[in-house]
Amino acid sequence: MRVTLGKWKVLLGALLLLAVLWIPAGAGQSKYAGVTLKVMLPKGFTESEPVYDILVEAGKILGTDVKVSWYSMDELHDKTLIDFTAGNKAWDILLVHSPSRGKWADMGVIEPLGKYIAEHPNVVDKAKLALDDYFDISIRNYTHKGVWLGPPLYVTGVALFYRTDLFNHPEEKKNFRAKYGYDLKEPATYKEFRDIAEFFTRKKGETLAGSVLAADFYGTSHSNKPVGFLWHDFINYLMAFGADDVYDPKSMRPTINSPQAIEAGKFYVELAKFQPPGHLNYTSGESTAVFAQGSVAMIVEYFLRVADMGMNPAKSKVADKIAFTVLPSVPGVKGREHAAHHGGNVLSLYGLSPNKEAAYKTIELAFSREIMRKVYLEKYVPYGWIPPRPSILNDPEVQKRVPWMKPALAKLMQRKDIFYFELSPLPEYFSAIDSAGSALHKALSGSTTVEKGFGEAQKEAEAVFKKAGYIK
């Protein structure tokens, strides 16, 4: 009898002890533990893998089960749209393509993080959110109609990359000066860019930097596949030449065939002869790969991609011969210096998600300085990612392991005179660039002129804008 009671006492005591120990430890996570978060991420974007890793890492700590289904960006776009239209609550977190994010925020397909934060202030952990530890340009770029959409996934937008072995070669320098009358250097204007592209476009059998070419070489390469890729490459020129991105936001009128736009278009078409013939169908991955192959002298592309494909010796044949700088300008066009596309794929809450709080907390933790830094240093340094937090990028450990980080920051993120811009959130935008982009593509392949093509595209866009009620 006594023994049995004693046993029970011990058991009870042990249980109580366990309870005392377990509850506090579990209290922090028990709220979200066991919640399954369904995430859609796009394959093939350099930022997807790091985002996946930080989400999973945060999920481990919070006890949420982060399940990811991978799709191509197009698939993701279509699937989300259909799911949303039919009222399917099956997702929690999405990585949204920059052209869609404004529309989707308006439609309710995604719930901007800013909105969620404003409506649920007690859930927010300000230290983890650390909004002050983002670059100004990031916050600005990720705000739509005054509401913050979500955390930036990486930084630096597009930059100009070039081959140092060519630019520094004494023979080439001498010949360049003789031909164009000024020294070969990083192009400050688009005219210089054009000259350099022309100079380095050579046929098989000619000499380049002291050796004979085994195949044709090109001055530059763009991703000109219609319509999205083409437009995203062209848009840097459009902005630099002082034109609007398809329409004038003040009057809401399309300005596809404005004089500046036509000038930009003509300049762009002129560059076609300095590019590999496949450019008419290149995606940005292909274009970057051609540069990494060593067939191209200069390229304008997202820093993250060139870092991953071009500066990584495991993937590139010219890894140690690359340098970068800001994009050129068009002299005389004020306010558009070094115009560069910044990029804005964003991670957001799915509008119909049933687990918004758990999802939000997971995102918040994932993007916290600690988790981001940990994952970056463990898996992605030096070529795989550029986390968007200045504190991480300025961290001495990071700068030691990523030698180009400091110059990248100085040249691209800390200068105040770069015109970084973002895409229009207008729903009719895609229709407009479909018209303008097809016209530009036709001009590039020689079947129409820029004036004619843009003129027709202007009419088409005006019809669409009229129907949408923006203009009479």
Next chain:
Amino acid sequence: MANSTHSGSTSFLRNPTLLFLLPMVLYLILWRALPLLYTVFLSLNDWNLVRRPSPTFAGLENYARLLSDTRFHDSLWISFFFMVVATGIQTVLGTGLALATDRGFRGKSFVQGSLLFPMFLTPVAVGSIWYILFQPSIGPINHLMGLVGLPSVIWLGSASTALWAIIIADTWQWTPFIYLLVLSALQGIPETVVEAAQIDGASGYVIIRRMILPLISGTILVAALLRAMEAFRVFPKIYVMTGGGPGRATEASSILIYKTAFRFFEMGYSSAMTIIMLVLLMTAYGFYLRVVRKVSVEY
């Protein structure tokens, strides 16, 4: 006695015709007819996913718009052209190959099996592999052409060749379809009949032309019809290889409909396009089947 007619006079459960037809009819009504009706309904509505959360009735407005929409007319023409040319080439090649390989020779099963391979690849994979093959600077096709002195062609980047490049890829993938069907039909022709004709002294070509072709003509036409229906709806290949470009040179109707629905968010308008496409095709196929009836051999 072979049952020749069944009207509604026999009791429902005892009527074999109905029993045989019913599963299909019910099934198709549920999964094809009803959704189609919904599409018709949508075509009479104005529903832009972004600007309106639900459809609003608009009568025949979409159809009126389509009458003057040259982009749509162009796309119909491209789909039609693609359908006729691709199906024609594939039918000729497929039938020819079936006739050529329907004989005993060493390695026959290897050959027959190999020739069927391309059909099994996902259209997306086919589009991708031909995309790579057609690449102007790094693709093997231009490289090999260069080796024999032919000039480089910008297959997918030039409006005059892009559609043909896609036809080539489509032919590669789908000739086996025709090949399979015609081959199966050839298997059904008894040896004895052919041998009898040969003993009578008929030459190979006469046998083929006068005897075999008529016997399998029904199958050939069926195969061609099936292929044509599929070719008109072609989508993943074009999407992967050119996205509808260059310009709009390869923008077949299916691509335009997809873009209208998923990029421009016009659900009502894209439904109207679908219905027009359907009506045009139905008349074409109805006509075609009437012709088939006359040509094929009836038992």
Next chain:
Amino acid sequence: MEARRSSVHVAAMGLMIVVALVWTLSPLYYLFLTSVKSIRTIMERPPRFFVWPSFESYQHILFKEQFYQFFVNSFVIAFGATLLALVIGGTAAFAFSHWTFRGKEPLFLASLVGRMFPPITTLIPIYLMVKFLNLLDTHIALILIYASFQVPLVLLILRDFFSQVPREISESAYIDGSSPWQVFLLIILPLAKSGIVAAGILCFVEAWNEFIFALVLTSFRAKTAPVVLATYIENEGALQWGVLAALGVWTVMPTLLFMLFLRKFLIKGLTLGALKG
């Protein structure tokens, strides 16, 4: 058809076959080649035709992506849809080939309508139906839907094959007192075997390769191979051809094996020939 023919004739046939084989197999070879190229050599100029194989793409899909589960899904769905379509389409094809009845022509044409418009246009209503039936992300949903696409195909093919069976055979069976079901199952089906196999193969392939509905109606449990394949067609941020090619190679494998297994049904001279003679 063994027959004496001139050696020129034989040579011409042989040449045609060789050309056809080269035409068919070289893109497949290039697909395989791409799958074993390392990322540094994929964009090379001039393109290489032989490389020291690198299996990084295959490793990626096996270990990182664990794609085999999607292949199993694809197989189950394609098989189920094929069976269902053959049953439903086959019974109807029998009716069309054996009897005449009021409304035969229009019904036939109406049945084909389902294959005349791009499937994507009925995406939303079908999605709503599946959602209503609570079958999202299940194999059953895709089996049901794919079968509905295939039924017209089966109908068209089998009607043709069934009508090739001589009338006398079925008529004599009826005289002997057989019911239509017996005629169908015991006489017509065996005689039209090659047609059924052909139709089955085509259904299977189509169901296996279908993409849009699989994309929209599945997310985790029932995701199929083509959806995974399409994930890699984009080359926006990176070049994914190696992985795409590896997946492509794998997509062909199981269907090829399946088809090789069935090929003995395509061998000539089974039953029908003997009967007709």
